[in-house]
Amino acid sequence: MGPLVPDLIGNELNYVVALIIGIAFGFILEQAGFSTSKKLVGLFYGYDFTVLRVFFTAGVTAMIGVVALDHFGLLDVSLILINPTFLWSAIVGGIIMGLGFIIGGFCPGTSICGAAIGKIDAMIFIIGSFLGVLVFAEGYPLFENLYKAANWGNVRIFDTLGMSQSLFAFLLIITAAGAFWLVTYIEQKINGRPNPELQPARLYIGITAVAVIIAFSAFLMPDRKEHLLKRISDKQFVSAYSIKMMTADELAFRLIDEDRTIQIFDFRSQKEFDSLSLPSSIKYEPVNLFDKNIVKLMSVRRMKNIFIAEDEFSARKAAVLASELGYSEIYVLSGGMSQFKKDILGFKIPEGNPNRRMNDTDVFRVKAARLLPVLIKEYKSKQAPVEKKSSKRRLAGC
Amino acid sequence: MNKGNKYMNPYLAGFLLGLTLLTSIYITGRGLGASGAVKSTVVASVETVAPSHAGNAKFYKEYAEEHPGNPMKNWLVFEVIGAIAGAFISGLISNRLKFTLEKPSDIKTKTRIWGALIGGALFGFGAQFGRGCTSGAALSGMAVLSTGGLITMAAIFGSAYAFAYFFRKLWL
Numbered sequence: 001m002g003p004l005v006p007d008l009i010g011n012e013l014n015y016v017v018a019l020i021i022g023i024a025f026g027f028i029l030e031q032a033g034f035s036t037s038k039k040l041v042g043l044f045y046g047y048d049f050t051v052l053r054v055f056f057t058a059g060v061t062a063m064i065g066v067v068a069l070d071h072f073g074l075l076d077v078s079l080i081l082i083n084p085t086f087l088w089s090a091i092v093g094g095i096i097m098g099l100g101f102i103i104g105g106f107c108p109g110t111s112i113c114g115a116a117i118g119k120i121d122a123m124i125f126i127i128g129s130f131l132g133v134l135v136f137a138e139g140y141p142l143f144e145n146l147y148k149a150a151n152w153g154n155v156r157i158f159d160t161l162g163m164s165q166s167l168f169a170f171l172l173i174i175t176a177a178g179a180f181w182l183v184t185y186i187e188q189k190i191n192g193r194p195n196p197e198l199q200p201a202r203l204y205i206g207i208t209a210v211a212v213i214i215a216f217s218a219f220l221m222p223d224r225k226e227h228l229l230k231r232i233s234d235k236q237f238v239s240a241y242s243i244k245m246m247t248a249d250e251l252a253f254r255l256i257d258e259d260r261t262i263q264i265f266d267f268r269s270q271k272e273f274d275s276l277s278l279p280s281s282i283k284y285e286p287v288n289l290f291d292k293n294i295v296k297l298m299s300v301r302r303m304k305n306i307f308i309a310e311d312e313f314s315a316r317k318a319a320v321l322a323s324e325l326g327y328s329e330i331y332v333l334s335g336g337m338s339q340f341k342k343d344i345l346g347f348k349i350p351e352g353n354p355n356r357r358m359n360d361t362d363v364f365r366v367k368a369a370r371l372l373p374v375l376i377k378e379y380k381s382k383q384a385p386v387e388k389k390s391s392k393r394r395l396a397g398c
Numbered sequence: 399m400n401k402g403n404k405y406m407n408p409y410l411a412g413f414l415l416g417l418t419l420l421t422s423i424y425i426t427g428r429g430l431g432a433s434g435a436v437k438s439t440v441v442a443s444v445e446t447v448a449p450s451h452a453g454n455a456k457f458y459k460e461y462a463e464e465h466p467g468n469p470m471k472n473w474l475v476f477e478v479i480g481a482i483a484g485a486f487i488s489g490l491i492s493n494r495l496k497f498t499l500e501k502p503s504d505i506k507t508k509t510r511i512w513g514a515l516i517g518g519a520l521f522g523f524g525a526q527f528g529r530g531c532t533s534g535a536a537l538s539g540m541a542v543l544s545t546g547g548l549i550t551m552a553a554i555f556g557s558a559y560a561f562a563y564f565f566r567k568l569w570l
Binding site: 002003004005009014015016017018019020021022023024025026027028029030031032033035036037038039041043044045050053054055056057058059060061062063065066069074075077079080081082083084085086087089090091092093094095096097098099100101102103104105106107108109110111112113114115116117118119120121122124125126127128129130131132133134135136137138140141143144146147152154155156157158159160165168169172180204207 | 405406408409411412413414415416417418419420421422423424425426427428429430431432433436437439440441444455456457458471473474476477478479480481482483484485486487488489492494495496497498499500501502510511513514515516517518519520521522523524525526527528529530531532533534535536537538539540541542543544545546547548549550551552553554555556557558559560561562565566568569570
């Protein structure tokens, strides 16, 4: 599951990746004609809309890719860099950059491409951008308030607008297609002839139609996450699902034995977890099962993943979700923690027949009720309860 | 590849650029950028030329906190080095390598130089507020549907259109 950094690709190798991606980036920008300011400002005077075409196509392509990878569970979007939103700073910065664009004829990425093929104006633009950054850095105390005002966090546009991701993606695709059509029309009016590069028109109408159909189909695809969460809310489905069980006695035995081949996923509330947590248990929410950092944890060889909750059914729900997500070696504590507490931790020899000889189970439970609380206490004092390991979202970089 | 000076079809170029951006997000968890490398270079230069100043001024201190280690050992710096190489290769293949100061024919060289310098300075300055430029904030922001990125994108292009009329003498 992506992103591959830092688990599959180390931080050092990541620099090599950066170099390769950079080469592709620079190559494509130059091939598209972004190394000349004439083509870039054509966008603002209506004679050449190459920039809009390239930019919108690239943005939409990558956006669809991110949505699709997320949809099929191949990319953990909670780990990728979502540019943070600082409302006023974003607006003011954009306005200043727009002014810089129309005066300078480049933006930082395109000036680099221009300079690489020998454009002196692009090199001067780069020198200017160094100065601009320096001015900001030196005057930072003056700008800091504005820079840090209205921090909305790593919000995404569809949440801000209160619509679904697919609806926004759909609207964006339609907007792009509309813009492509409109700018071709404007270009034709201003230049007095159709753009010779973009013929035959039929081809483009065809491609647009395909894009629109794909956009429509986005509505029909249910989100995998929502779909799975809906499935496990179906009681019958969860009850009928085949899941391996583990009895309270077995779990107690393994704990006393300090079995290293088990790890416990605790799906109870934080409060319950804080008041009593079993050795080597980790607090989890069912939705955490979608996270990327759990992949490693759940795939340790010969490790039994034991799901516990206060009642058996809640743990079962999480276990069904985990097996639907493709994880194996999952066991559910039968009877839940409530039974574990009753049968093991608070075990009382059944009353009634005082002459009844204790059977093996009773002997074990008496022993367990004596040993386990010690282990639990020891474990708690030895180390702070294992916090759920969470990978951090990439921080802003540009 | 293309013969002579012909440019790639813009939709094809956009599609390939989108795939590059997507690959970057899938592998590294982040999109493309350019102005971040300029920022790293400025920080590294100041730290070299005036280390005591860099140790005191707030901007450099905050930068050092957020990016421990050498400021040039930064993902975007490597990416931009790659971009220079990539653009150079493209220019070589398409026969576009040439030292030239490009400008509309009836505009003075001096005007174009000042325009490029001032425009660059404004862009570099604005990119700090925008937390990224056209690539880092607008394009990558669009790919991940970041609210801030899309606002910055709208502001960049909106403002350029709004000011275009006043600077038409520079281009037309």
